[in-house]
Amino acid sequence: MEPEQFREVFKRLESEVQKIIVGHDDLIRKVLIAFFGGGHVLLEGVPGLGKTLLVKSLSRALGMSFKRIQFTPDLMPSDIVGTEVLTDANGRREFQFKRGPIFAHVVLADEINRATPKTQSAVLEAMEEKQVTVFGESHILTSPFIVLATQNPIELEGTYPLPEAQLDRFFFKLLVTPPGPVELREILKRTTGTESGEVAKVLPEDDATTVNEMKQLLRQVMIAPPIEDYVVRLAHATQAEAPNGAQTSFKQYIRFGSSPRGAQSVILGAKGNALAEGRVHVSYEDVEKVVVPALRHRIILNFQAEAENISADQVLGEVLKRVSRN
Amino acid sequence: MQAELEHAQPENLISGLAAKLRRHALWDALLLFVPPVFAGLYVIGVPLGTAWLGEVPMLVSAALALFFGALAVLLRYRPAVPSVSAAAQLLDRQAATQDHFLTLATVEPADWPASFLARLRRDAGNFGRLVELKRDFPYRPKSSAYWSVALSVLAALLITFVLPLAVPAARSVAPQERLRALANEIARKPELKQLGAKLLALAAKLDQPKIPREEKKEQAEELKKEIQEQQKKEEQKENRDLLGQAESALDGVEQQQAGGQEQKDQQKGGGGIDSNLKQEGQGKSEQSQGGSGASKGESSTQLSTDTQQGKSAQGNPKEPGAEKNQKPGDSAQANQPDPNRPGKEQNKEQMAKNQGGGKEGSGKEKSSEEPPPQGSPADRFYKNGEGKDGMKNAGYVTVQLPEELTADGKGESRAAKDSKGGRGRNQVPVSNVPLPPYVPNAPSEKQQVPIEYRGMIR
Numbered sequence: 001m002e003p004e005q006f007r008e009v010f011k012r013l014e015s016e017v018q019k020i021i022v023g024h025d026d027l028i029r030k031v032l033i034a035f036f037g038g039g040h041v042l043l044e045g046v047p048g049l050g051k052t053l054l055v056k057s058l059s060r061a062l063g064m065s066f067k068r069i070q071f072t073p074d075l076m077p078s079d080i081v082g083t084e085v086l087t088d089a090n091g092r093r094e095f096q097f098k099r100g101p102i103f104a105h106v107v108l109a110d111e112i113n114r115a116t117p118k119t120q121s122a123v124l125e126a127m128e129e130k131q132v133t134v135f136g137e138s139h140i141l142t143s144p145f146i147v148l149a150t151q152n153p154i155e156l157e158g159t160y161p162l163p164e165a166q167l168d169r170f171f172f173k174l175l176v177t178p179p180g181p182v183e184l185r186e187i188l189k190r191t192t193g194t195e196s197g198e199v200a201k202v203l204p205e206d207d208a209t210t211v212n213e214m215k216q217l218l219r220q221v222m223i224a225p226p227i228e229d230y231v232v233r234l235a236h237a238t239q240a241e242a243p244n245g246a247q248t249s250f251k252q253y254i255r256f257g258s259s260p261r262g263a264q265s266v267i268l269g270a271k272g273n274a275l276a277e278g279r280v281h282v283s284y285e286d287v288e289k290v291v292v293p294a295l296r297h298r299i300i301l302n303f304q305a306e307a308e309n310i311s312a313d314q315v316l317g318e319v320l321k322r323v324s325r326n
Numbered sequence: 327m328q329a330e331l332e333h334a335q336p337e338n339l340i341s342g343l344a345a346k347l348r349r350h351a352l353w354d355a356l357l358l359f360v361p362p363v364f365a366g367l368y369v370i371g372v373p374l375g376t377a378w379l380g381e382v383p384m385l386v387s388a389a390l391a392l393f394f395g396a397l398a399v400l401l402r403y404r405p406a407v408p409s410v411s412a413a414a415q416l417l418d419r420q421a422a423t424q425d426h427f428l429t430l431a432t433v434e435p436a437d438w439p440a441s442f443l444a445r446l447r448r449d450a451g452n453f454g455r456l457v458e459l460k461r462d463f464p465y466r467p468k469s470s471a472y473w474s475v476a477l478s479v480l481a482a483l484l485i486t487f488v489l490p491l492a493v494p495a496a497r498s499v500a501p502q503e504r505l506r507a508l509a510n511e512i513a514r515k516p517e518l519k520q521l522g523a524k525l526l527a528l529a530a531k532l533d534q535p536k537i538p539r540e541e542k543k544e545q546a547e548e549l550k551k552e553i554q555e556q557q558k559k560e561e562q563k564e565n566r567d568l569l570g571q572a573e574s575a576l577d578g579v580e581q582q583q584a585g586g587q588e589q590k591d592q593q594k595g596g597g598g599i600d601s602n603l604k605q606e607g608q609g610k611s612e613q614s615q616g617g618s619g620a621s622k623g624e625s626s627t628q629l630s631t632d633t634q635q636g637k638s639a640q641g642n643p644k645e646p647g648a649e650k651n652q653k654p655g656d657s658a659q660a661n662q663p664d665p666n667r668p669g670k671e672q673n674k675e676q677m678a679k680n681q682g683g684g685k686e687g688s689g690k691e692k693s694s695e696e697p698p699p700q701g702s703p704a705d706r707f708y709k710n711g712e713g714k715d716g717m718k719n720a721g722y723v724t725v726q727l728p729e730e731l732t733a734d735g736k737g738e739s740r741a742a743k744d745s746k747g748g749r750g751r752n753q754v755p756v757s758n759v760p761l762p763p764y765v766p767n768a769p770s771e772k773q774q775v776p777i778e779y780r781g782m783i784r
Contacts, residue, residue: 003445222438222446224429226411279449280442281433283424326415 001213007278009214010036012202016061019197021054022190023183027174030293031058031148033272036211036218039171039265040127040147042112042162042297046154049176055108055148062211063201064105064144069123071115073158077122081132082139097134102126105142105206109149113159123147124166144211164256164300171265172290173297221271222281228267230325231287235263237319238299250318253305258298265294284325292316336450340431342459344413350465355402357471361478363395369485420462421453501578502532508572515565521556524549525572532579543580550576 010032017028027043031054034041043051052068059066069080082100086093101107102123109123126132127147131140149170151162167173179187190197203210239257269290270282277286296312305315370387408416414431421427430450435443506529513522528545531537550573557569 003442220439220442222429222433222442224411224425224432226415226428226432227425279424280445281425281429283429285424326412 001210001217003217003275003278003280006214006217006275009202009210010276013058013061016199016202017054017057020057020190020199021050022186023179024050024054024176027176028054028058029273029276030172030174030269030290033269033276033290034171035062035144035146036214036275037171037265037268037272038144038215039268040149040169042167042170042173043148043150043176044153044173045150045176046178047152049178051148051150051176052108052110054176055106057199058148059106060199061202062106063203063205063207064211065142065206066106066108067101067104068108068110069101070110071112071119073114073116075115075119077119078134080119080122081126081134084135095135097137097139099139100132102132103139103142105144105146105208107145107147109147111152112149113151113161115160117160117163120160120162120166123149124162124169128169143208144215167297168259168261170297172269172293174293218268218271218275221274221279223267223271224281226326227270227282227284227287230284230323231263231266231270233323234266234287234291234319235260235295237323238262238295238316250315250322253301253308253310253315254299255302256300258295262295262298266290269294288320291320336427336430336447336454339454339457339459340410340414340417340427343417343463344408344410346459346463347408347413347416350463351406351408352399352403353465354406354468354471355399357467358402358474359395359398361475362481363391365478365482365485366391366395368482416463417454417457421456423450423453426450426453501575501582502529505529505532505572505575505579508568508575512568512572515568518556518565518568521549521552521569524552528579546576546579550580 013032014025014028017032018025021028031041035058043054045051055068056066069075078100080100080102082098082103084095085098087096089096112120112123115123122132126141130143130145131138133139152159235258238254240254241251266287267282270286273286273289274280274282292313295316299312299315301310301312301315305311367388370384370391410431411428414427415425417423417427418425426446426449430443430446433443505525509522509525509529511522512518512525515522528542528549531545532542553569553573553576557566557573560566560569
């Protein structure tokens, strides 16, 4: 596959999803980048903002199989990964593995923070390993595979916040913001009339080959060593300093900084962004565009930040200001 | 056409800009440090022009200035040399690209797909057409260069105008250097060529530490006599002046040699308490040795000290060499001496002139400055702290000088020593009263009663 083809497919996917989702162009682009970067996305936003619709539209445009799992406190791991069931075939009784909803190309883990940690970890293991193990037998997940998890930031009662180690497995954490007046008017126009938008398939049904080629192409995008250094410096800048060390203004709020996975996500995200813009090399701007979604869930802030109502995004904004390109 | 194609190659553009930026950095460093170096060379050259500094020290100083200037340029230039990536980033900024040139300049071609590289090169080439190195990256001197030039010029001007005012008193040319300069000047005159050659030979000899000081001194004295004779014969005023200067330079050489000798003797003898006693003694001894002219009436130690301090040499007011009290300010006369030379030399020069050509003026000058020949001199002829009876309210330190020790060894009489000016030494009390006879176990004359028994005894 050539970069031009990648860009064409990418643009068509974007435009198809934009037919349904109004005012979230950047969100759509980043979800697509994460998909071709081989990562998973955590979408955070209040109910009713179109998270589920976004994922559905995306899977349809991609022509990939889609499953939705509504996470509840009584959801069991076997409900997600599948289980062995006793079957009676041709007079022979035997256990047969019945695949759970995780065996799909695009999985929507709706309100993932409502499930118990045991169930959450079953999903998160599948996300990382791209396989599940049931009764000692490993089952490879379909490729390509992407989990789009959502969580509600306001209803915290009866929820199990994702542990930091599991949050680290998400490529991007994207915030779904409420639409502005213009976007809302457009949403109303599209959803309350007689016309209903239809997402066209951009790729043929279950065309994993094309998607995998695109994923492969993304990794071939060139990145200059100074830009790699810049990513390293950004990731390093998020590290909390030693207690006796001199602390800069933003570091005083950081408890734990970004992991190496964070830097990996930044570079892959930047490569995806470069390809999407029709370039075969990463620029500083590409990096800066993806730093916040790639690192915001990887920085653990301390109580002081909480007390002063400082968010990870603010800290990262400061990091971007302080770390020079050269 | 070929050149255009080459120029369009983005790699060439990057390397061309990098070379250009290197030249800019070199210019920056040169403009920063060359003006101070030139100012330094000028500052070094000014004393040479006034014969303050010899040729060799001047050359060494100039070489050092050039060396440090070059070192400074190098130290400034090396860290300022822009890297290829920096040049590429500048191109990116100029052409408003998204790090095309940076990526092209820094990526390892073997690590990336050839098709991607070709595409990147093509894109960068398209952007490169928008850039023209001469137009977009002209050289502009930094403000530091202007400051450097301004400060250097200021320093040179200050040196030019302030040095002649501030330095004359502090100047002290090495006698042999001055002698050499004068010898060269004399040698240029056809009628004095032979004398000039002799002076040059002496100057060369003075530089050789192996030749004994006595020999140098003797030769200087001989030449001095020769100069004096020549001076009498000479009819041209210019030549007479020149010879007078040479004579005073020879005086300086003699004093230098004598001073060095005395310093040596002092180190050997172990004396060294610096007091007026020492000066007096030496002064008198010299007077008794020579006493040939006005210039010999002072101690060499005093001379050297005075020369170092930049004063005009002042003799003892009681001595006949009072002509030396002439101040530099008095020199606004017909034979005006060089203000750039030490006062003592000027005075000697003046004296030489007076002796050689200006016979009519010399006597008057002397009489105006000397103390009255009979009776006690007026107070103004005494130094600060001295009076008719010697030093006022002064505590004398009595020391035994090395000469006195030598005299003691030779068995010289006390009277003779006193007549030489040495002060009477304190008498050390001694006695030959025999000790009382030794009696074993005898109580001492006074035995202390132990303190605890004193009450009981009472």
